[in-house]
Amino acid sequence: xxxxxxxxxxxxxxxxxxxxxxxxxxxxxxxxxxxxxxxxxxxxxxxxxxxxxxxxxxxxxxxxxxxxxxxxxxxxxxxxxxxxxxxxxxxxxxxxxxxxxxxxxxxxxxxxxxxxxxxxxxxxxxxxxxxxxxxxxxxxxxxxxxxxxxxxxxxxxxxxxxxxxxxxxxxxxxxxxxxxxxxxxxxxxxxxxxxxxxxxxxxxxxxxxxxxxxxxxxxxxxxxxxxxxxxxxxxxxxxxxxxxxxxxxxxxxxxxxxxxxxxxxxxxxxxxxxxxxxxxxxxxxxxxxxxxxxxxxxxxxxxxxxxxxxxxxxxxxxxxxxxxxxxxxxxxxxxxxxxxxxxxxxxxxxxxxxxxxxxxxxxxxxxxxxxxxxxxxxxxxxxxxxxxxxxxxxxxxxxxxxxxxxxxxxxxxxxxxxxxxxxxxxxxxxxxxxxxxxxxxxxxxxxxxxxxxxxxxxxxxxxxxxxxxxxxxxxxxxxxxxxxxxxxxxxxxxxxxxxxxxxxxxxxxxxxxxxxxxxxxxxxxxxxxxxxxxxxxxxxxxxxxxxxxxxxxxxxxxxxxxxxxxxxxxxxxxxxxxxxxxxxxxxxxxxxxxxxxxxxxxxxxxxxxxxxxxxxxxxxxxxxxxxxxxxxxxxxxxxxxxxxxxxxxxxxxxxxxxxxxxxxxxxxxxxxxxxxxxxxxxxxxxxxxxxxxxxxxxxxxxxxxxxxxxxxxxxxxxxxxxxxxxxxxxxxxxxxxxxxxxxxxxxxxxxxxxxxxxxxxxxxxxxxxxxxxxxxxxx
Amino acid sequence: xxxxxxxxxxxxxxxxxxxxxxxxxxxxxxxxxxxxxxxxxxxxxxxxxxxxxxxxxxxxxxxxxxxxxxxxxxxxxxxxxxxxxxxxxxxxxxxxxxxxxxxxxxxxxxxxxxxxxxxxxxxxxxxxxxxxxxxxxxxxxxxxxxxxxxxxxxxxx
Ligand code: FES
Ligand code: FES
Numbered sequence: 001x002x003x004x005x006x007x008x009x010x011x012x013x014x015x016x017x018x019x020x021x022x023x024x025x026x027x028x029x030x031x032x033x034x035x036x037x038x039x040x041x042x043x044x045x046x047x048x049x050x051x052x053x054x055x056x057x058x059x060x061x062x063x064x065x066x067x068x069x070x071x072x073x074x075x076x077x078x079x080x081x082x083x084x085x086x087x088x089x090x091x092x093x094x095x096x097x098x099x100x101x102x103x104x105x106x107x108x109x110x111x112x113x114x115x116x117x118x119x120x121x122x123x124x125x126x127x128x129x130x131x132x133x134x135x136x137x138x139x140x141x142x143x144x145x146x147x148x149x150x151x152x153x154x155x156x157x158x159x160x161x162x163x164x165x166x167x168x169x170x171x172x173x174x175x176x177x178x179x180x181x182x183x184x185x186x187x188x189x190x191x192x193x194x195x196x197x198x199x200x201x202x203x204x205x206x207x208x209x210x211x212x213x214x215x216x217x218x219x220x221x222x223x224x225x226x227x228x229x230x231x232x233x234x235x236x237x238x239x240x241x242x243x244x245x246x247x248x249x250x251x252x253x254x255x256x257x258x259x260x261x262x263x264x265x266x267x268x269x270x271x272x273x274x275x276x277x278x279x280x281x282x283x284x285x286x287x288x289x290x291x292x293x294x295x296x297x298x299x300x301x302x303x304x305x306x307x308x309x310x311x312x313x314x315x316x317x318x319x320x321x322x323x324x325x326x327x328x329x330x331x332x333x334x335x336x337x338x339x340x341x342x343x344x345x346x347x348x349x350x351x352x353x354x355x356x357x358x359x360x361x362x363x364x365x366x367x368x369x370x371x372x373x374x375x376x377x378x379x380x381x382x383x384x385x386x387x388x389x390x391x392x393x394x395x396x397x398x399x400x401x402x403x404x405x406x407x408x409x410x411x412x413x414x415x416x417x418x419x420x421x422x423x424x425x426x427x428x429x430x431x432x433x434x435x436x437x438x439x440x441x442x443x444x445x446x447x448x449x450x451x452x453x454x455x456x457x458x459x460x461x462x463x464x465x466x467x468x469x470x471x472x473x474x475x476x477x478x479x480x481x482x483x484x485x486x487x488x489x490x491x492x493x494x495x496x497x498x499x500x501x502x503x504x505x506x507x508x509x510x511x512x513x514x515x516x517x518x519x520x521x522x523x524x525x526x527x528x529x530x531x532x533x534x535x536x537x538x539x540x541x542x543x544x545x546x547x548x549x550x551x552x553x554x555x556x557x558x559x560x561x562x563x564x565x566x567x568x569x570x571x572x573x574x575x576x577x578x579x580x581x582x583x584x585x586x587x588x589x590x591x592x593x594x595x596x597x598x599x600x601x602x603x604x605x606x607x608x609x610x611x612x613x614x615x616x617x618x619x620x621x622x623x624x625x626x627x628x629x630x631x632x633x634x635x636x637x638x639x640x641x642x643x644x645x646x647x648x649x650x651x652x653x654x655x656x657x658x659x660x661x662x663x664x665x666x667x668x669x670x671x672x673x674x675x676x677x678x679x680x681x682x683x684x685x686x687x688x689x690x691x692x693x694x695x696x697x698x699x700x701x702x703x704x705x706x707x708x709x710x711x712x713x714x715x716x717x718x719x720x721x722x723x724x725x726x727x728x729x730x731x732x733x734x735x736x737x738x739x740x741x742x743x744x745x746x747x748x749x750x751x752x753x754x755x756x757x758x759x760x761x762x763x764x765x766x767x768x769x770x771x772x773x774x775x776x777x778x779x
Numbered sequence: 780x781x782x783x784x785x786x787x788x789x790x791x792x793x794x795x796x797x798x799x800x801x802x803x804x805x806x807x808x809x810x811x812x813x814x815x816x817x818x819x820x821x822x823x824x825x826x827x828x829x830x831x832x833x834x835x836x837x838x839x840x841x842x843x844x845x846x847x848x849x850x851x852x853x854x855x856x857x858x859x860x861x862x863x864x865x866x867x868x869x870x871x872x873x874x875x876x877x878x879x880x881x882x883x884x885x886x887x888x889x890x891x892x893x894x895x896x897x898x899x900x901x902x903x904x905x906x907x908x909x910x911x912x913x914x915x916x917x918x919x920x921x922x923x924x925x926x927x928x929x930x931x932x933x934x935x936x
Contacts (some may be wrong), residue, residue, distance in 0.1 A: 021870065025868075026861065026869070026875060029852075030853070031812020031813075031881040032812070033812075034877075037815075079831060101808065207912075208912050209818045209876070209913075210814070210878040210912050211876065212812070212815070259875045260878030261912050262911070291818065292819065312913050432817060510875065668918070670877055672872040672914055672918055673917075674915075676875065676912075678915055678917075679914075679915035702819055710907050710921070711903040711904075711907050711916050712903055719917070749916075
C-alpha cells in the first residue's frame with residue numbers, strides 16, 4: 001500500500017505536509033445534505049430535456065400543444081423561445097480558445113441526445129410525460145460517425161450555421177488545427193541509425209463521477225438570479241450565463257456546494273442554461289438533475305485520439321527525432337478541442353527533451369457523436385500512450401531495456417525544453433526550467449517495487465497463463481501559466497479563528513483542506529482554526545476554477561500570499577498594542593511574542609481589542625496569484641500483468657506508481673489523488689469501452705454496459721510519493737490531480753507485450769482482440 | 780397508497796405511488812444521505828440496511844420495506860459521535876467527494892457485523908458492488924482493515 005517519505009519535512013512544517021483529516025470530512029461521512037440535488041428549494045419546477053433520436057438532423061417542426069395539456073406542465077421552451085447566441089460550453093479562461101459553436105437550443109441537432117426542448121412541470125412525472133409528448137419532425141441528415149472520415153471530400157458539414165465563430169475550417173469539419181516544428185525533422189532523420197513509425201489509438205472514456213450533474217436556479221428575495229450547480233467553474237458559468245441571456249454579471253450569483261466528483265466533466269456549462277431559461281420565463285425556481293444515461297452521453301466524454309509517431313534514434317538508444325501526427329475527435333461541439341490536442345504534445349514532448357528535432361501536427365475534427373471535453377489528463381494520456389509505447393517498441397527493436405531508453409532520454413532537474421515556450425494551452429507557452437524533478441527516484445523506487453530486472457523478458461508461464469512487466473514515465477503541469485488565476489480572502493475573527501474565502505472549487509479532492517493547511521502554516525495556528533468557504537461568486541474572490549491541476553499550485557499560492565498579508569497586519573497591530581517594533585515580534589501558536597521582552601498577546605485578545613476597544617478595525621486581506629510557470633509533477637509507473645492464453649483476459653497482478661509532486665501538502669490526500677487517477681487509467685486500459693450503435697447512439701450509457709473498475713478488478717496497487725521541493729509552489733508543492741491517469745495504458749500495453757510479444761495499439765485492450773492475436777502468433 | 784415505514788427507529792406514515800421506489804421515498808422524507816447515482820442497481824450509492832442487510836433502495840419497491848427496519852447513515856452518528864467506520868475513513872482519506880460514502884459505510888457495517896475480522900479479499904468481495912470513482916479503493920480497504928485492528932481483532936492483510 002501507500003508510502004509517504006517525508007521525515008525531514010514533517011519536522012520542519014507545523015500544518016502543511018501533514019495528513020490531517022478533511023475539513024469537510026464529517027459532513028461527508030455522516031451523509032449531510034451538501035450536494036446540489038440535496039437542496040430543498042420550495043416550489044421548484046422539475047426540468048426535463050427532450051433529446052434528439054438522430055445523430056444529425058434539422059428540426060422541421062416542433063409541436064408542444066399536446067405536451068402542454070398534461071396536468072402540471074408549466075412551460076415548454078424550444079429554440080424559438082431562446083436567444084440565438086453562439087457560445088462554448090468549455091469553462092476556460094476568457095476569451096476561450098474554443099469555438100463558439102453551441103446554442104442553448106438549435107434548429108439543428110448534431111448527436112443522439114442533443115437537446116431540442118426544455119420541459120418544466122410541477123412534478124417530475126409530469127415533466128417526463130410531457131417530454132415524451134413533445135412532437136418533433138426532423139429532416140434527417142447523413143451523419144459523420146467515423147472521425148477518420150470527417151474531413152473527406154463530400155462529407156456532410158456539421159457546423160454549417162453562419163453564426164459559429166472560431167471554427168478552424170467548418171467546411172471540412174475541422175474544429176481546430178495545430179502544427180509546430182523545432183529543428184529539421186527530415187535532415188535529422190537522415191543521421192539516425194533507426195527510424196520507427198507506429199500508430200496508436202486511445203478511444204474515448206466516460207468520467208463516470210458518482211454524482212450526476214445537477215443545477216437549480218431561482219430568483220432570491222432581492223430579485224437576483226441565483227444558480228446552485230455541481231460545477232468546477234462557477235465564475236466561468238456566471239460569465240457564460242451573462243453572455244447567453246444578456247444579463248449583467250453582477251446580477252447573477254453562482255453557488256457551488258459540495259461536488260460528488262468531477263474529473264473535468266464538470267468543467268463546462270452543461271445544465272445551467274436550461275434551468276436559467278425556465279426561471280427567466282416563469283420567474284420560478286427550477287431544478288434539473290441528469291439521469292445516468294444523460295450524464296454519459298449528453299455532457300462530455302474524453303477526446304478519442306489517434307497518433308502516428310515517428311522516432312529517429314541511434315543504435316545506443318539516443319533519441320534524436322520525435323514526430324507526432326494526430327487526429328482528435330471532438331464530437332458534435334468543439335469545447336476544449338484545440339487545448340486538449342495541444343496538451344497531448346505539450347505535456348509529453350518536453351519529457352524527452354534530449355532530441356534534436358520535434359514536430360507536432362494535426363487536426364481536431366467534428367463528428368456526430370457526443371461532445372468531448374475536459375477530462376483528467378486532458379489529452380496528455382492519449383499522447384503519452386502513443387509516444388511511450390513507440391519508444392518501448394524502439395527499445396525492443398534495438399535490443400535495449402525500454403526503461404533504460406526512457407530513463408536516459410528524459411528530462412532532469414535544471415533542464416528545459418523548447419516545447420515549454422512553443423506549446424501552451426491554445427496559444428504560445430511559457431519558457432521554464434524544471435526546478436524540481438525527482439523522476440529518477442520515482443523510477444528507482446518503482447523498479448525495485450515491481451522487480452523489473454528479475455521479471456522483464458522472462459515470460460514466466462504458469463499453465464495457460466503468462467506474465468510480463470511494462471513501464472511508462474510521465475509529466476504533467478500545475479495550472480496554466482500566465483492564464484489561470486486564483487484569489488483568496490482571509491479575515492480574522494475575535495476568537496483568533498480565520499475565515500478563508502476561496503473561489504477555488506473543491507470537487508472532492510480535498511483542496512479546501514489543503515488551502516486551510518497553507519493558511520494555518522503561514523498564520524501559525526492549527527488548521528481547524530481556518531474556516532473555509534468555497535465557492536460562491538457573490539461571497540468569494542475570483543478563481544478560474546478547479547482544472548488543469550491548478551488548485552494546489554495557483555490557488556494555494558494565492559492563499560499563501562493572502563495569509564502573509566494578514567500575518568503582516570497582525571504583526572503591525574500587535575506592535576502597536578505591545579508597544580514594540582514589529583521586527584522584535586514573531587508568531588507562534590496563535591500568539592504574537594516578543595523575542596526581546598518575552599511579552600505576548602494572543603490572537604484572541606488582539607482581535608477582540610481591535611474590534612471593540614483598541615484601533616478598532618478589521619484584519620483582512622485578499623491576494624491573487626497567476627502562475628508564471630507551470631511546474632510539472634513527474635511519475636514512473638510499472639505494471640505486471642498475467643495474460644490468459646486461452647481467453648485473452650488480462651489480469652493486472654500489480655501496478656506501482658511513484659510520483660514527484662513536490663512537497664505533498666497533505667500526503668494522504670495526495671496519494672488518494674494518485675490512486676484515484678491511476679484506477680481511472682487502469683479502467684481505461686482494461687474495462688471502459690464506449691460503444692455506439694450504427695445510428696451513433698451511445699449503447700454503453702449506464703454502469704451495466706460501461707464497466708468502471710470495481711474492487712475485484714485489480715491485484716495490488718502501490719502508490720507512493722518521493723520528496724522534492726518546488727521553489728515556486730506554496731511550501732514546495734506541485735500538482736498531483738491528473739498525472740496518475742497518464743501512465744496505466746502504456747505501462748499495461750508494454751507489459752502485455754513483455755508477456756506475449758503482442759503489441760496492442762488500441763486502448764482499451766480488449767480480450768477478444770488479444771485472444772485472436774494470440775491464436776495468430778501461437779504464443 | 781398509505782405506507783408505514785420504520786426508518787432509523789422512527790415510524791413514518793407516508794403516501795406513496797404504488798410503483799415508487801424506496802430511494803425516492805427516503806429522499807422525499809428528508810433522508811438525503813441516500814444518494815442516487817445510476818438508478819439501475821449497479822453502483823451501490825443508494826444502499827440502505829433493511830433488517831441489517833444491505834439493499835439497493837433504487838430498485839426496491841417502497842412497499843416492500845413495510846414491516847422492516849430501514850437504516851440509513853444518518854442513524855450512525857445520532858449522538859454527535861462518529862461511528863468508528865466513519866472515523867476510520869477520515870483517517871485513511873477514504874472519503875474524497877463523499878458521494879459513495881453512505882452506501883460504503885452501511886455495507887461495511889453489515890460486513891463487520893457478520894465477519895468482524897475480514898481479510899482484504901473478503902472486504903473486496905463484500906464491497907464489490909459499491910463503486911467509487913475517486914479513491915482507487917485502496918484507502919477505503921485500508922479503513923476497514925484499520926477498524927478490525929482498532930477493535931482489537933486480528934488483521935489478516
Ligand atoms: S443508485 Fe442504486 S445502485 Fe446505483
Ligand atoms: S469518494 Fe467520490 S465516489 Fe467515492
